[in-house]
Amino acid sequence: MATNIPMNLKYTKDHEWALVEGDIVTVGITDFAQSALGDIVFLEVPEKGTHLNAGSTFGVVESIKSVSDLYSPVTGEVVEKNSQLEASPEKINSEAYEAWLIKVKVKDASETNNLLTAEQYTEFCNTSH
Amino acid sequence: MTNKTHLFDEHVKLGAKIVPFAGWDMPVQYTSVKEEVLAVRQNVGVFDVSHMGEFFVEGAEAEAFVDYLVTNDILNAPMGKAIYSPLCRDNGTVIDDLIVYKLQKNRILICVNASNIEKDFNWMKSKLSNFSCTLTNASDSYSLLALQGPKAYEILKKFLNELPDMEYYSVFETAYFQSPVIVARTGYTGEDGFEIFANHSTIKSLWEKFMASNxxxxxxxxxxxxxxxxCYPLYGHELNDELNPYDAGLGWTVKTLKPNFVGKQALLSKASAFKTIKLVLEKGIPRDGYSVLNSKNELIGTIASGTMSVVLNKGVALARIKIDQYPEDEIFQVDIRQKLYSAQLTKKPFVTGGHK
Incomplete structure (x- = not known):
């Protein structure tokens, strides 16, 4: 499967992407994930102020025929959610890396070093699916 | 070890996502579920449903035997008719739901669900001894396509030697070059369309013709x-081994005036334990197995099938409600991830198909 994996982002094995800018991490789901899910029709993400733990579920994305949990790449507090995207979740299909879900203020920015690089994620997608 | 239909390589070539289903590797989607649904509603689409089972009942008492096996009326239906029916046990529970095709007086085709082929065949065989006819499982010799959508007739008649503008739920035997083809104006989409039974090479050739015709x-x-x-039922969801046809709202297929059929005594006295209802959600998508609650937040039933409707762009579901807990106010809620969503009861199907 041809898939777009930008070099400037970090990734999880659950197919979330993370854009790290200082202590703010913007989170979305990857092109690989949106393609596997198909037509996305429903999105549920946490409100501002919600505390998240790295690796734990923080929301749900649904396609016509499936329900998938979202996993937080980092530990921290939600400072913003993409409310517009909840109203038009199909944008995740058309522009996976523009369609961010939440912004998280992390306690410890060094935690993001544990995430996969673009090379590592590419390798992961090629070997595990 | 899973089975593959004779079109498997074609599906892979088209980029289909393949999933295991009822022991078969089947295409679950090619490009987009939404586009595929809309193609069938507005234009024409084709499904490879070769995993389904085909049985032939042949001989002097073919009609009488099938009429005895199933709950719906086969004897009084005219020749060339297709009849949907549950297949029940003596205690009235549903073994499968199927379509009976009256090809000729002495020759009947029955199409059954892939997951139930062996169960159905063994059951039918066990009831055969008093009838002068044979029962053959021809599933391995047949492939099956469902060509569905408003343009189905226009497309199909181009390729078959002869195809009259058949009635809905009728069957016709024709040919593709020298090969026999059984064509039925049936389907599982609510749209006009055909189910096409033929040998594997004929079906492969027809599939290629359909692909070339967009x-x-x-x-x-x-x-x-x-x-x-x-709102068509699916075995394993609205129907299963524990339910009777009434539980699934299929009372119209049980002809208790027939002199005799398997399950008649049980079904005459049996009340339904469940009511199967139609729910529409303004917000949230109901899924199979989710709980249904009344206005007092008490558990009263389960979602049997749920999805996002492509046409309505809303969550829709068939739900099974315990009959003794059916709420007078007809107010329903669905539990989606520990949150309650209001669900509107509707009496009519969510979408009106365009079939004849």
Missing amino acids: VTPCGLAARDVLRLEV
Whole structure:
């Protein structure tokens, strides 16, 4: 499967992407994930102020025929959610890396070093699916 | 070890996502479920449903035997008719739901669900001894395509030697070059369309013709959305080994005036334990197995099938409610991830198909 994996982002094995800018991490789901899910029709993400733990579920994305949990790449507090995207979740299909879900203020920015690089994620997608 | 239909390589070439279903590797979607659903509603799509089972009943008492096996009326239906029916045990529970095709007086085709082929065949065989006819499982010799959508007739008649403008739920024996083809104006989408039974090479050739005519290949996901939008039951969801036809709202298929059929005594005295209802959600998508609650937040039933409707762009579901807990106010809620969503009861199917 041809898939777009930008070099400037970090990734999880659950197919979330993370854009790290200082202590703010913007989170979305990857092109690989949106393609596997198909037509996305429903999105549920946490409100501002919600505390998240790295690796734990923080929301749900649904396609016509499936329900998938979202996993937080980092530990921290939600400072913003993409409310517009909840109203038009199909944008995740058309522009996976523009369609961010939440912004998280992390306690410890060094935690993001544990995430996969673009090379590592590419390798992961090629070997595990 | 899973089975593959004779079109498996074609599906892979088209980029289909393949999933295991009822022991078969089947295409679940090609491009987009939404596009595939809309192709069938507005234009024409084709499904490879070769995993389904085909039985032939042949001989002097073929009609009488099938009429005895199933709950719906086979004897009084005219020749060339297709009849949907549950197949029940003596205690009235449903073994499968199937379509009976009256090809000739002494020759009947029965199409059954893939997951139930062996169960159905063994059951039917066990009831055969008093009838002068044979029962053959021809599933391995037949492939099956469902060509569905408003343009289905226009496309299909181009390729078959002869195809009259048949009535809905009728069957016709024709040919593709020298090969026999059984064509039925039936389907599982609510739209006009045909189910086409033939040998593997004929079906492969027809599939190629359909692809060259811009017919949209459609997968099992679209098929499930389409059938649920028009509220057709699916075995394993609305029907199963523990339920009787009344539980699934299929009372219209039980002809208790017939002199005798398997399950008649049980079904005459049996009340239904459940009511199967149609729910529409303004917000949230109901899924199979989710709980249904009344206005007092008490558990009263389960979602049997649920999805996002492509046509309505809303969550829709068939729900099974315990009959003794059916609420007078007809107010329903669905529990989606520990949150309660209001669900509107509707009496009519969510979508009106365009079939004849």
